[in-house]
Amino acid sequence: xxxxxxxxxxxxxxxxxxxxxxxxxxxxxxxxxxxxxxxxxxxxxxxxxxxxxxxxxxxxxxxxxxxxxxxxxxxxxxxxxxxxxxxxxxxxxxxxxxxxxxxxxxxxxxxxxxxxxxxxxxxxxxxxxxxxxxxxxxxxxxxxxxxxxxxxxxxxxxxxxxxxxxxxxxxxxxxxxxxxxxxxxxxxxxxxxxxxxxxxxxxxxxxxxxxxxxxxxxxxxxxxxxxxxxxxxxxxxxxxxxxxxxxxxxxxxxxxxxxxxxxxxxxxxxxxxxxxxxxxxxxxxxxxxxxxxxxxxxxxxxxxxxxxxxxxxxxxxxxxxxxxxxxxxxxxxxxxxxxxxxxxxxxxxxxxxxxxxxxxxxxxxxxxxxxxxxxxxxxxxxxxxxxxxxxxxxxxxxxxxxxxxxxxxxxxxxxxxxxx
Amino acid sequence: xxxxxxxxxxxxxxxxxxxxxxxxxxxxxxxxxxxxxxxxxxxxxxxxxxxxxxxxxxxxxxxxxxxxxxxxxxxxxxxxxxxxxxxxxxxxxxxxxxxxxxxxxxxxxxxxxxxxxxxxxxxxxxxxxxxxxxxxxxxxxxxxxxxxxxxxxxxxxxxxxxxxxxxxxxxxxxxxxxxxxxxxxxxxxxxxxxxxxxxxxxxxxxxxxxxxxxxxxxxxxxxxxxxxxxxxxxxxxxxxxxxxxxxxxxxxxxxxxxxxxxxxxxxxxxxx
Numbered sequence: 001x002x003x004x005x006x007x008x009x010x011x012x013x014x015x016x017x018x019x020x021x022x023x024x025x026x027x028x029x030x031x032x033x034x035x036x037x038x039x040x041x042x043x044x045x046x047x048x049x050x051x052x053x054x055x056x057x058x059x060x061x062x063x064x065x066x067x068x069x070x071x072x073x074x075x076x077x078x079x080x081x082x083x084x085x086x087x088x089x090x091x092x093x094x095x096x097x098x099x100x101x102x103x104x105x106x107x108x109x110x111x112x113x114x115x116x117x118x119x120x121x122x123x124x125x126x127x128x129x130x131x132x133x134x135x136x137x138x139x140x141x142x143x144x145x146x147x148x149x150x151x152x153x154x155x156x157x158x159x160x161x162x163x164x165x166x167x168x169x170x171x172x173x174x175x176x177x178x179x180x181x182x183x184x185x186x187x188x189x190x191x192x193x194x195x196x197x198x199x200x201x202x203x204x205x206x207x208x209x210x211x212x213x214x215x216x217x218x219x220x221x222x223x224x225x226x227x228x229x230x231x232x233x234x235x236x237x238x239x240x241x242x243x244x245x246x247x248x249x250x251x252x253x254x255x256x257x258x259x260x261x262x263x264x265x266x267x268x269x270x271x272x273x274x275x276x277x278x279x280x281x282x283x284x285x286x287x288x289x290x291x292x293x294x295x296x297x298x299x300x301x302x303x304x305x306x307x308x309x310x311x312x313x314x315x316x317x318x319x320x321x322x323x324x325x326x327x328x329x330x331x332x333x334x335x336x337x338x339x340x341x342x343x344x345x346x347x348x349x350x351x352x353x354x355x356x357x358x359x360x361x362x363x364x365x366x367x368x369x370x371x372x373x374x375x376x377x378x379x380x381x382x383x384x385x386x387x388x389x390x391x392x393x394x395x396x397x398x399x400x401x402x403x404x405x406x407x408x409x410x411x412x413x414x415x416x417x418x419x420x
Numbered sequence: 421x422x423x424x425x426x427x428x429x430x431x432x433x434x435x436x437x438x439x440x441x442x443x444x445x446x447x448x449x450x451x452x453x454x455x456x457x458x459x460x461x462x463x464x465x466x467x468x469x470x471x472x473x474x475x476x477x478x479x480x481x482x483x484x485x486x487x488x489x490x491x492x493x494x495x496x497x498x499x500x501x502x503x504x505x506x507x508x509x510x511x512x513x514x515x516x517x518x519x520x521x522x523x524x525x526x527x528x529x530x531x532x533x534x535x536x537x538x539x540x541x542x543x544x545x546x547x548x549x550x551x552x553x554x555x556x557x558x559x560x561x562x563x564x565x566x567x568x569x570x571x572x573x574x575x576x577x578x579x580x581x582x583x584x585x586x587x588x589x590x591x592x593x594x595x596x597x598x599x600x601x602x603x604x605x606x607x608x609x610x611x612x613x614x615x616x617x618x619x620x621x622x623x624x625x626x627x628x629x630x631x632x633x634x635x636x637x638x639x640x641x642x643x644x645x646x647x648x649x650x651x652x653x654x655x656x657x658x659x660x661x662x663x664x665x666x667x668x669x670x671x672x673x674x675x676x677x678x679x680x681x682x683x684x685x686x687x688x689x690x691x692x
Contacts, residue, residue, distance in 0.1 A: 015690065086530075086689065087426060088426065089532075089533045090424070090426060090533040091529070091530065091531070091532070091533050091689045092686070092689040092690055093426075093428055093429060093686040094426060094427065094428050095428055096428060097427070097428075098425070098426065098427045099424075099425075099426040099427075100423065100424070100425055100426070101423065101424040101426070102423055103422065103423075104422055105424055105533075107532065107533060109531045109532070110527075110531045113527055113528060113531045113532050114527065114528055114532070116453055116457060118456075118457045118460045119453065119456065119457065123453075123456070126449060127449050127450075127453055130445050130446045130449040130450075131446060131449075131528060131532055131534070132532065133443075133532075133533075133534065135445060136445055
């Protein structure tokens with residue numbers, strides 16, 4: 001596995017900022033510019049634009065990917081992930097730097113590119129396959145498999161404009177998934193179809209990863225990244241922030257921006273009827289803490305102000321996993337079903353998440369205050385992060401699941417076996 | 421295993437025709453897509469291919485042939501003008517499609533890699549189907565007027581190829597500029613109209629003074645249309661200096677168009 005399949009050296013891509021709003025120019029504008037100041041314009045032609053009008057979407061990016069390696073690329077929106085894939089798939093040129101790819105390159109930046117609504121499913125398979133770079137024989141060979149994977153057998157000769165949106169994306173993904181190139185560049189294409197199909201897609205990508213092909217995989221779905229990739233790169237503002245073992249990079253990425261702090265305060269805004277002032281994570285004895293023992297409860301205290309009398313409101317929390325999965329939502333109306341009604345003032349509400357409920361791992365807290373069905377008055381997403389640590393052996397690993405409640409087992413002899 | 425090198429390009433770059441060749445199946449698929457989509461959900465279907473040149477021929481025959489008494493190289497005027505309209509119609513359609521092809525393929529350009537030359541190339545081909553259908557009607561008209569094709573008909577494909585080259589040459593220039601400046605979209609109808617009157621569709625090139633004919637041949641469609649009539653109907657004059665000039669201009673358009681296209685290509689995905 002020491003062979004390098006992808007080598008990227010000092011790759012950079014510069015965009016004009018102006019190009020973001022008015023993407024193409026009118027010829028008249030260029031002509032007017034030219035007439036207005038011909039000398040300046042002509043001197044500028046062919047020269048790099050002034051730096052204040054440009055932005056580096058990617059800069060100084062260097063890395064290598066070994067043959068057969070599956071590398072995840074994570075980062076916020078606008079961090080340069082898609083730009084990187086576009087450069088590597090040769091859709092756009094880098095401004096500087098250099099990349100070398102060893103093997104046939106297939107890229108899936110979108111599913112269903114080039115699908116034509118008037119054409120039938122069969123026709124679109126061939127068209128889309130050709131667009132993705134498959135030869136006709138290759139498509140012929142995989143045709144039945146594609147149709148079966150997409151589950152559209154009966155409709156294969158129907159124009160795709162009559163397909164449901166689910167059928168459409170299934171077919172589109174199925175074609176794309178059968179690209180047989182040595183290198184595959186994949187950008188967030190798994191978020192298609194219903195949950196069952198997404199699972200199937202993930203399985204298919206898993207097969208691809210197993211097949212010894214080199215894959216660069218961009219996704220916001222951290223659990224998919226963690227499942228498919230061994231290593232990951234974290235892109236931040238166009239630069240490689242970290243590269244390493246996948247779970248470690250994901251942890252670092254996610255815990256950034258969300259302070260792992262035991263409390264958060266919010267700047268009050270005027271003219272709001274109700275707003276959250278602060279949130280605190282406490283141990284049972286009342287001290288602030290970000291790390292909590294699995295067998296002890298976590299107490300969360302929310303302070304809020306009502307500027308006027310609010311009727312039928314509730315305060316709630318959502319506990320979320322690092323990869324975005326919601327573990328639980330709890331609200332002050334949970335148990336009795338009662339909503340609160342209160343006069344103006346500053347209030348404090350506390351909830352206790354019992355011990356031996358959440359499995360060890362990192363959790364993110366979202367807090368909200370609102371009148372159900374009427375209005376959300378205040379809401380703060382992922383404001384705090386805390387960690388549950390297990391001390392007993394059965395609570396050490398996250399693979400055990402999300403819930404750590406010990407359950408009681410019983411065994412009784414059902415039949416007697418004679419071993420002689 | 422094939423290796424791909426990616427680095428910024430500067431200035432003029434090679435055409436990489438080998439890459440285009442490797443994607444020849446895609447050219448065919450795109451062509452076939454345009455053809456099969458073309459007549460879906462139209463009531464008259466393929467007859468549109470005939471109706472357009474046919475009615476143009478009728479109007480030309482009334483106004484130019486009859487009222488203005490434009491000469492027609494000793495051929496019946498309807499046959500003369502229809503034979504001119506066919507290559508013209510192909511050229512005008514292919515040129516317009518090719519010029520609009522890139523901005524109509526925004527999705528493909530921003531999401532998939534393939535040699536971009538494939539798009540304008542594939543766009544000049546579908547119009548050939550219309551041409552073929554309308555050509556059958558031309559054969560019928562020849563039978564009706566009792567005009568037999570000459571042996572020179574073997575040269576016909578070459579003149580058609582010249583029309584393809586001209587359409588593609590213009591298409592390459594305009595499609596690339598269209599990505600940068602949408603103004604070029606409005607240039608196309610104007611250009612087509614202007615070009616029609618500068619081409620010997622409604623009149624024979626014999627009305628152009630002898631000394632100016634070679635100059636007239638700078639319009640490649642002069643070579644195409646005159647050659648087409650000569651090869652099929654035996655009219656006009658045999659290919660000579662005019663044809664040579666037309667061919668050279670068409671090739672110059674094609675080659676320069678391809679290089680300009682390749683040079684501008686790198687910003688397509690960012691600008692479109």
